[in-house]
Amino acid sequence: MKRSPRSADLFELMMGLAIVGLVLFIGSFTRLRSDLTNEKRYTLTPATRGMVQELPDVVYVKVYLSGELPADLQRLSQATRDLLDEMRVIAGENIQYTFIDPNESADEKTRKETYDQLQRDGLTYSSIRMRGKGAFSERIVFPGALITFRGKTIPVQLLKTQLRTPDADIVNRSINNLEYEFASAFRQVTTKEKARIAFITGHGELGELEVMDVTNALKETYEVERVTIGERIDALSHKVQGMSYRLNDYAAVIIAKPDSTFPSRDRYVIDQFIMNGGRVLWLLDAMNANLDSLRKNQFSIAVPNETGLDDLLFAYGVRINKDLVLDRSCAPIELYTQPYGNQRKLERFPWYWEPVLIPQSTHPIVSNIDPVHMRFASTMDTIAADSVAKTILLTSSPASLAQRNPVRISLNVVEMAPPFDRQSTPYMPMAVLLEGKFTSAFVDRLPQNFTSDPAVAYREHGKPSAQIVVSDGDVIGNRIDVNKGMYFTLGFDRYSNAKIYGNREFIINAMNHLLNDKSLISIRSRAITLRQLDPERIESDRTWWQVVNVAVPVLVAMIIGLFYQFLRRRKATRTS
Numbered sequence: 001m002k003r004s005p006r007s008a009d010l011f012e013l014m015m016g017l018a019i020v021g022l023v024l025f026i027g028s029f030t031r032l033r034s035d036l037t038n039e040k041r042y043t044l045t046p047a048t049r050g051m052v053q054e055l056p057d058v059v060y061v062k063v064y065l066s067g068e069l070p071a072d073l074q075r076l077s078q079a080t081r082d083l084l085d086e087m088r089v090i091a092g093e094n095i096q097y098t099f100i101d102p103n104e105s106a107d108e109k110t111r112k113e114t115y116d117q118l119q120r121d122g123l124t125y126s127s128i129r130m131r132g133k134g135a136f137s138e139r140i141v142f143p144g145a146l147i148t149f150r151g152k153t154i155p156v157q158l159l160k161t162q163l164r165t166p167d168a169d170i171v172n173r174s175i176n177n178l179e180y181e182f183a184s185a186f187r188q189v190t191t192k193e194k195a196r197i198a199f200i201t202g203h204g205e206l207g208e209l210e211v212m213d214v215t216n217a218l219k220e221t222y223e224v225e226r227v228t229i230g231e232r233i234d235a236l237s238h239k240v241q242g243m244s245y246r247l248n249d250y251a252a253v254i255i256a257k258p259d260s261t262f263p264s265r266d267r268y269v270i271d272q273f274i275m276n277g278g279r280v281l282w283l284l285d286a287m288n289a290n291l292d293s294l295r296k297n298q299f300s301i302a303v304p305n306e307t308g309l310d311d312l313l314f315a316y317g318v319r320i321n322k323d324l325v326l327d328r329s330c331a332p333i334e335l336y337t338q339p340y341g342n343q344r345k346l347e348r349f350p351w352y353w354e355p356v357l358i359p360q361s362t363h364p365i366v367s368n369i370d371p372v373h374m375r376f377a378s379t380m381d382t383i384a385a386d387s388v389a390k391t392i393l394l395t396s397s398p399a400s401l402a403q404r405n406p407v408r409i410s411l412n413v414v415e416m417a418p419p420f421d422r423q424s425t426p427y428m429p430m431a432v433l434l435e436g437k438f439t440s441a442f443v444d445r446l447p448q449n450f451t452s453d454p455a456v457a458y459r460e461h462g463k464p465s466a467q468i469v470v471s472d473g474d475v476i477g478n479r480i481d482v483n484k485g486m487y488f489t490l491g492f493d494r495y496s497n498a499k500i501y502g503n504r505e506f507i508i509n510a511m512n513h514l515l516n517d518k519s520l521i522s523i524r525s526r527a528i529t530l531r532q533l534d535p536e537r538i539e540s541d542r543t544w545w546q547v548v549n550v551a552v553p554v555l556v557a558m559i560i561g562l563f564y565q566f567l568r569r570r571k572a573t574r575t576s
Contacts, residue, residue: 044086048183052091059149059186060096064118064142065158067101070128072171073143073159079175080145080158083182102142111140118142122155143174147182149189156185184221194223195251195515198236202228203266203307204259206477211256213478213490214507222515227253231265236273239457245276246457252279252514257473259288261308271312271441275462279514281507282469283476284309286320289353289376289409299410302376313469315441317385318432320471324407325377325428326418327355328399332495335411348495349414356501357394357430365433365468365509366393370502372431373491376409377472378402379428387437393468394431394506399424431470433513438462468510476507 044052061084065077077099084097102114115125123144143159158181159174197218199211208215208226218224227250229235236253237246253273262270274280289302304322313319333351336344354375359366366372372394379402382390399420440460451458479488488494491501 044090044179048087048179049090051183051187052087052095055091055094055186055190057150058094058096059091059147059189061098061145061147061182063097063099063145063158064102064123065145066099067103068139069141073128073141076143076158076171076174079178083178087182103140115140115142118144121146121153124157126159145182145185147185147189149186152189154185154189156181188220194221196223196225196249197511197515198225198227198250198253200229200253200255200258200270201226202230203262204257206256206473209480209485209487210477212480212487214476214504217504217508218511222251222511225250229266229269231263231269233265233269233456235269236278237269237276239455244457245459246272248273248276248278250278252281252511254281254283254476254511255309256283256476257285258307258309259285259305261306264308267308267312268442268446272457272459274316274438274465274467275440275459277463277465279465280467281510281514282309282313282467283473284320284469284471285376285473286322286378286471287324287376287405287407289324289407294409294411299408299412302405302407302409304405312441314383315385315443316438316467317383317388317390317434318469319381319383320469321379321381321402322405323378323402324353324409325355325374325379325396325400325402325430326352326413327357327396328352328417328420329356329358329371329397330354331356331373331493333414334495335414350417352413352418353409355396355400355430357396359393359502360395360427361391361393363391363393363433365513366506369505369509370491370500372475372503372506373493373501374430374472375474377430377475380430380432380469380471382429382432385436386439389435391433391435392429392431393433394470395427395429396425398426400428401425402428430472431468434467434469435465437464438467466514468514475503 063077063080063084065073065080069077081099084095088095088097102118103111105111105114119125123142123146125140125142128139128141143157145156145158147154147156158178159171199205199215215224227235236250237248239246250273253270255270270280284307285305287302288305290300294300302324310319328350330350330352331354332348333354334346334348337347354373355377357372357374359369359372361367379396382392401418401420401423402425439462440458442458443460446458450456476490478490479492479494480486481488489499490504490507491499493500
């Protein structure tokens with residue numbers, strides 16, 4: 001039977017609607033995604049995919065980024081939702097999340113109780129100014145999340161800023177770190193046993209408050225303690241009956257800026273800790289330079305800092321030279337200049353003794369971190385050592401030079417810049433990663449009756465291990481206020497009153513790598529580029545683009561309609 005044109009059109013319409021409905025029905029069960037961004041910002045790293053795939057139970061996420069928010073925080077909120085959606089695709093029902101507006105209650109007392117509870121849970125608030133209806137208003141926001149697993153809850157601060165109002169760059173950094181923050185939090189909340197890290201003490205190392213910021217950061221993933229060796233063989237390990245060698249009690253140790261000599265027995269304990277597979281982060285000053293005496297006397301003489309650790313490092317494949325680096329890429333210092341009238345003037349100068357190292361290596365430890373700030377640092381040399389691979393992590397800038405021991409440090413260096421143009425030695429190593437099987441520094445140096453003692457369990461050749469050596473002890477030290485008993489974030493610059501250096505990230509990445517947590521580093525090292533619009537063009541071309549956005553869709557629809565009518569008429573003409 002021949003259908004009429006009207007019936008044929010209705011049939012085609014019904015078939016089209018049926019096909020669309022079938023596609024939508026199938027699509028409700030299958031989520032198809034294609035990440036077309038250059039940096040794959042919407043694609044999870046393999047490390048994150050593996051971690052969320054292995055979640056043993058349901059993880060509940062409460063995100064407090066909802067409601068009336070500034071544009072930048074709305075972007076952060078949407079990025080958080082997109083990330084959690086991607087994780088749910090892999091983890092399924094093991095990830096449950098909800099977005100909550102802490103300001104949703106109209107009652108001020110209820111809102112204050114909510115604020116107090118969130119602060120007790122560990123979230124930090126920000127007070128921001130918002131413009132609406134011609135006036136500004138203050139609004140409290142909690143740009144963070146609470147993650148709960150089997151009754152254990154930990155806070156995650158999603159917005160990383162010390163400023164009152166976040167700008168686009170800060171939000172971009174926060175979005176860049178979202179995957180790392182959630183992956184780290186998931187791992188922390190689901191891990192039963194944490195690896196143990198020990199800060200070695202007893203040799204003039206940095207005090208507990210001086211490394212408090214890094215200590216707190218490491219405690220999110222590891223157990224951190226302070227240990228004094230005190231010439232005890234069992235300070236870092238213990239002997240199990242029936243085993244040939246000792247078992248380490250810690251996965252890694254940190255030696256942060258000692259200023260006195262290690263007894264031979266302490267050095268032996270550290271050496272055997274490494275031979276039994278322990279990891280070490282060495283942060284050492286080769287020269288003893290004191291900025292306080294320099295301010296008082298206008299100059300000082302830096303002499304070698306004798307710690308007794310040189311033989312150990314030489315055996316493992318590295319040497320810290322007895323010199324100090326001057327670098328054109330450096331931090332500033334404020335000094336009083338000649339009086340102006342009755343007032344002394346405080347001016348800022350480049351302080352070449354404090355290098356600011358911009359990472360040149362693509363190694364995940366230093367990839368995508370901010371420049372690392374050092375004070376009175378030295379150069380390093382690598383030494384040939386069997387079965388040990390060496391990777392240079394940080395170097396000086398192209399305009400740098402080293403002064404050999406003894407070094408005269410004078411404030412006059414700010415007035416007469418070093419001859420970088422004539423005497424520079426570019427890219428001098430200042431942080432090195434050592435990986436492989438190390439040989440004991442005590443080979444053929446110990447009496448036979450000592451090495452043959454089963455309780456001692458001396459080991460001449462080590463298990464596979466890793467060490468990182470940095471030629472500056474201050475790289476891990478945060479600024480402190482002794483009178484108030486408080487500390488600042490590692491990487492905080494007192495002149496800009498903000499965190500601008502990457503010391504904190506460098507230390508955390510170093511420990512993650514040493515403890516084989518390379519998955520966390522791979523997540524942290526990814527970068528998302530912020531492609532900001534030109535504000536001048538936005539203002540000048542505003543009307544043009546508004547017209548285009550309104551008119552072009554209408555014109556396209558009209559052209560398609562006319563073309564469709566043309567085809568229908570042409571078909572009808574041929575049929576008739």
